[in-house]
Amino acid sequence: MILIGQYDSPFVRRVAIAMKLYGMDYEHRPWSVFSDADKIAPFNPLIRVPTLVLDSGDALIESAMILDYLDEEAGPERAMIASAGRARREALKVCALATGLADKAVALVYERVLHKEKSQAWIDRCAGQVERVLGVLEADRASRPTPYWFGDAIGHADVAVACALRFTREAHPQMFAATRWPTLIAHADRCEALPAFTAIVQPFNPPK
CATH class of the missing domain: 1.20.1050.10 (Glutathione S-transferase Yfyf (Class Pi); Chain A, domain 2)
Incomplete structure (x- = not known):
């Protein structure tokens, strides 16, 4: 997986910390929405971060969506939020x-x-x-x-x-x-x- 965005963003950092707590490996690309917009756009037309690119090539483009996916991958016993x-x-x-x-x-x-x-x-x-x-x-x-x-x-x-x-x-x-x-x-x-x-x-x- 590839996580796009700089850690001074509270949204990018939140996702990265969750991945760290879950023990999920990822490649980090610290691209800025200002200076690296052309790099981000092919993955996220909104040019927003965080963007998480899955091994399949699919891109998840919003932090809540990303965390929902990570919780699914972690499973209900490890998910860092109640299931219902x-x-x-x-x-x-x-x-x-x-x-x-x-x-x-x-x-x-x-x-x-x-x-x-x-x-x-x-x-x-x-x-x-x-x-x-x-x-x-x-x-x-x-x-x-x-x-x-x-x-x-x-x-x-x-x-x-x-x-x-x-x-x-x-x-x-x-x-x-x-x-x-x-x-x-x-x-x-x-x-x-x-x-x-x-x-x-x-x-x-x-x-x-």
């Missing part, structure tokens, strides 16, 4: 909040570095969404005494939150104070200390 029911819905909700957080954090970066004319209304809207999501995730995690979000074993929710939080903290440090979201930050830091996380990391580098 309320437990699955709760985990998917945390994942959706985390990926939404990352999406808004990326949008703020693009507004800052790619647009000559800034929209303060858009900046305020995205920043407000980021803060509200962080507040919801902080309260949810603080209500759970288990080592990981949904028990004793790491799951997709843990990975998604940690990757989104690292990106947001690096891209927008002015938005963070450890006293505001202490449980959430402690959770992410615990994940970041794991070998799978330390092996797959790239400092945030804003697009130019």
